[in-house]
Amino acid sequence: MRTKQLGAIALWLACATPAFAGDADKEVWITVGTDALEPVRASLLREGTVLPAVAHEKDGVAVLHVRESQLDKVSAVIHSKLNRCAGFMAHDSEAQAREALAQLTPREMAPSLVSYTIDNPTAAKSLVGAVTESGIRGTITSLSTGFPSRRYTLASGKDAATWLKDRWTTLANGRSDISVELYTHSSTVSPQPSVILTIKGTSTTSNEVVVLGGHLDSINGSGSSAAAPGADDDASGVxxxxxxxxxxxxxxxxxxxxVKFMAYAAEEGGLRGSKDIAAKYKSTSVNVVGVLQLDMTNYRGSSPHIVLVSDYTNAAQNTFLTNLLTQYVPNTVVGTTRCGYACSDHASWHNQGYPASIPFEAYLGEDNPTIHTANDTLAQSAGSAQNSVKFTQLAAAYVAELAKGTVTVP
Structure with a gap:
């Protein structure tokens, strides 16, 4: 998500390196909120670069082309001025960008595909009650200290994906209904793979899919090879x-x-991993009935415990989340905020017409100020994952009540 570190941003703008080494002059098409155009244009002009004219525009979203080497700069400006991450979606061609624009679902009008009933308390209470702070903390620690950076262009980013696949495979404990895979993207999308764990449904509704996701990659605003522990952004969600x-x-x-759990590659580079997966699911008619995105869950920056993003999300599913919290995670204070176009991976699904929601750790502008720096460590949350517990309990209740099903251990 966003950062307030203006000094780091200034250094990033001075020292930014191409997203793909050796391909600095490659032309990349992006879709971006029109409110981001002026700050991006002003920043590039200060460096002697003129932002190309908008090629197409619809519903507050513009299509334009930039160079691969400029993407970090675009991202940095959107972070500092509009509190978004990445704040744009990257595309391989103008045709692909125009298609994304044509398919754009209005900000609060994604359709609901199921009835949001709350009638599975045995399973929900069992799952919610078993969530532990130590379990969450262990994964945050492993991801944020075990890899110098999880940036999608680096070998360590790929290594983090392999580590997570192995971790999820171990947790599956040989269950025949659970599979784990590395989802390989094309070289133009991301050298880092995404990780997907699938639990097969047991009924005639098994063709209906519930997706829960977070992004695996991390970045540091001072340079592509700088330390990027990403404890909050987004080891906490994963x-x-x-x-x-x-x-x-x-x-x-x-x-x-x-049910599918997804750790997306290359969110910070323009929602590349989730966009690739969501587009593939849409083109192959995968019946995704709900998407929950967890991007930054472990920093308490505002009085609400959980803040629901209201734009580019599904209003009915957002109400469902609020009701789940009331029912299964009582005494949770809930707020709402708006984060604009493409502020996290939920936007990839929303843009394909799937109902998506993102509960966030704070109001935009009040979230963790150390993200995208070497200081995004667990120390920013006093060495604890306690703030993530309510988000995790919400995710557990979401699975139990949207995917339904039963538990064998009360």
Missing amino acids: ASLTEVIRVIVAKGYRPLRT
């Missing part, structure tokens, strides 16, 4: 997903609908 997986296996939970 850790929350990992804890839900652990609890699901421990409680013998088997869903009626199919």
Whole structure:
């Protein structure tokens, strides 16, 4: 998500390196909120570069082309001025960008595909009650200290994906209904793969899919090779997903609908991993009935415990989340905020017409001020993952009540 570190941003603008080494002059098409155009244009002009004219525009979103080497600069400006991350979506061609624009779902009008009933308390309470702070903290620690950076262009970013695949495979404990894969993207999308764990549904509704995601990559604004622990952004979200997986296996939970957990590659580079997956699912008619994104869950920056993003999300599913918190995570203070176009991976699904939601750690502008720096460590949350517990419990309840199903261990 965003950062307030203006000094780091200034250094980044001075020292930014190409997203793909050796391909600095490659032309990349992006879709970006029109409110980002002026600050980006002003920043590039200060460096002697003229931002190309907008090629197409629809509903507050513009299509234009930049150089691969300029993407870090574009991202940095959007971070500093509009509090978004990445704040744009990257595309391989003008045709692909125009297609994304044509398919754009209005900000608050993504359709609901299911009835949001809350009637599975046995499974929900079992999963919610088994969530532990230590389990979440362990994954945050492993991801944020075990890899110097999880940037999608670096070898360590690929290594982090392999580590997470192995971790999720171990947690699956040999269950035949659970599979884990590295989802390989094309070289133009991301050299880092995404990681997907699938739990097959057990009923006639198994063709309906529930997706929970977070992004695996991390970045440091001072340069592509600088340390990027990314403890909050977004090891915390991936850790929350990992804890839900652990609890699901421990409680013998088997869903009626199919459930997929996804750790996306290259969110920071323009939502590349999630965009690739969501587009593939849409083109192959995968029936995704709900998407939950966890991007930064472990920093308490505002009085609400959980802040729901209201734009580019599904209003009915957002209400469902609020009701789940009331029912299963009582005493949770809930707020709402708006984060604009393409501020995290939920936007990839929303843009394909799937219902998506993102509960966030604070109001925009009040979230963790150390993200995208070497200081985004667990120390910013006093060495604890306690703030992530409510997000993880919400995710567990979301699985139990949207995918339904049963547990074998109360």
